[in-house]
Amino acid sequence: MIGLTGLFASVGVDSLFASVGVDSLFASVGVDDRLDEIGEMTPRTHLLVMIGAVVCIGFILRLVRRHGLRSKYALLWLTLAVVVAVLGVFPGVLVAVSRLVGIQYPPATFLAVGVGALILIVIQFSWEISRLEERTRVLAESAALLAAEVERLRASVEDEPQAPGDAPGAVPPDDEPSST
Amino acid sequence: MIIPALNEASTIASVLTTLAGSSPDYDVAVVDDGSTDDTAAIARAHGATVLSLPFNLGIGGALRAGFRYAVAQGYDAAVQLDADGQHDPELIPVLLEQLTAANMAIGSRFADGGADYQVGRTRRIAMRSLELTVRVLTGRRYTDTSSGFRAFDRSVLEYFAQTYPAEYMESVEALVNASYEGFRIVEVPIDMRERAGGTPSTMHLGLAYHYVRVISTLLARVRSRSRVAAPVAPVTGGPR
Numbered sequence: 001m002i003g004l005t006g007l008f009a010s011v012g013v014d015s016l017f018a019s020v021g022v023d024s025l026f027a028s029v030g031v032d033d034r035l036d037e038i039g040e041m042t043p044r045t046h047l048l049v050m051i052g053a054v055v056c057i058g059f060i061l062r063l064v065r066r067h068g069l070r071s072k073y074a075l076l077w078l079t080l081a082v083v084v085a086v087l088g089v090f091p092g093v094l095v096a097v098s099r100l101v102g103i104q105y106p107p108a109t110f111l112a113v114g115v116g117a118l119i120l121i122v123i124q125f126s127w128e129i130s131r132l133e134e135r136t137r138v139l140a141e142s143a144a145l146l147a148a149e150v151e152r153l154r155a156s157v158e159d160e161p162q163a164p165g166d167a168p169g170a171v172p173p174d175d176e177p178s179s180t
Numbered sequence: 181m182i183i184p185a186l187n188e189a190s191t192i193a194s195v196l197t198t199l200a201g202s203s204p205d206y207d208v209a210v211v212d213d214g215s216t217d218d219t220a221a222i223a224r225a226h227g228a229t230v231l232s233l234p235f236n237l238g239i240g241g242a243l244r245a246g247f248r249y250a251v252a253q254g255y256d257a258a259v260q261l262d263a264d265g266q267h268d269p270e271l272i273p274v275l276l277e278q279l280t281a282a283n284m285a286i287g288s289r290f291a292d293g294g295a296d297y298q299v300g301r302t303r304r305i306a307m308r309s310l311e312l313t314v315r316v317l318t319g320r321r322y323t324d325t326s327s328g329f330r331a332f333d334r335s336v337l338e339y340f341a342q343t344y345p346a347e348y349m350e351s352v353e354a355l356v357n358a359s360y361e362g363f364r365i366v367e368v369p370i371d372m373r374e375r376a377g378g379t380p381s382t383m384h385l386g387l388a389y390h391y392v393r394v395i396s397t398l399l400a401r402v403r404s405r406s407r408v409a410a411p412v413a414p415v416t417g418g419p420r
Binding site: 137141145147 | 211229230237241245
């Protein structure tokens with residue numbers, strides 16, 4: 001969401017946000033209008049991007065505090081949010097970077113880098129999920145083996161209630177009603 | 181005897197009864213792969229050890245649990261058998277006696293001497309291409325790579341307890357892995373009975389995907405032969 005805000009902001013279609021009126025919507029689509037405004041933003045758009053970034057950062061911090069989002073992921077998303085916020089507030093950065101790498105249309109730079117970063121993150125997540133799944137499987141197998149072992153031991157205890165070395169006539173331990 | 185079972189309440193009793201009748205000397209472990217019916221209770225009532233997985237792991241996970249159990253209990257050999265009554269318990273000794281000369285014996289539906297087993301055309305093409313892949317990789321011809329009727333000696337049990345693949349059609353991957361490890365594998369022709377219940381899997385998109393996945397996984401092995409599943413921590417305890 002914040003990415004989208006940042007994108008619109010850097011494109012400079014602030015009038016999209018400024019008014020939902022159909023007239024201004026048409027006006028904002030005008031080609032000349034847009035080309036002139038690449039990298040330019042009105043204070044209103046600046047404000048929107050900043051609000052978006054702040055909300056996003058607040059949301060992540062909340063997840064960390066309340067729901068135990070691991071800080072390594074929190075740091076990742078916070079970094080991305082800060083980058084987007086910086087681009088929103090200083091769209092000149094995006095334009096400069098675009099010129100540097102030879103991309104004419106700054107939003108394309110934003111999209112390319114954004115998609116690239118997200119793909120890397122998702123691949124990393126796939127790897128991590130694979131690892132977790134494998135660990136879960138091993139745990140499930142171990143649980144089944146241990147349960148079978150407990151059952152076997154319980155059965156053998158019930159077969160021979162008196163352990164060797166018990167005093168003669170000692171009452172066999174019966175602390176556990178075997179309901180299974 | 182390792183019997184992976186998922187919701188086989190309708191057939192498990194007759195399988196275990198037949199097994200107890202024909203070969204009472206074998207210990208039976210039924211791996212209940214998160215069944216929602218009475219499979220576990222029925223198996224337990226028939227005197228089998230039941231390994232109840234807390235949730236469904238798929239056939240690969242169920243088998244690995246069985247292998248780990250066999251290793252932890254110190255068995256020298258184990259036979260895998262389907263819970264749906266397709267495999268004739270009378271043939272268990274036939275598989276086991278192969279283990280004197282081999283590490284692993286596979287009961288094959290298609291090897292010479294086995295009965296005809298009809299499959300659809302698309303399925304046959306898929307199976308053939310898989311067979312070809314295995315043939316290229318192992319340098320040997322296996323006629324029934326997906327057989328669920330197999331015998332393993334101690335060394336293979338130990339290897340599979342650590343590395344048995346988890347995903348669908350795991351038996352093919354396992355076969356190639358074991359072959360690369362240098363285990364001796366033989367095929368034994370077997371007759372298959374009609375299923376006592378349940379429906380056979382048909383060729384659909386999901387299955388086609390698995391064929392592609394397995395074949396590409398196998399081909400990936402050509403380049404890195406060391407790729408094996410993450411090692412499993414041994415379960416402590418158990419007699420012997």
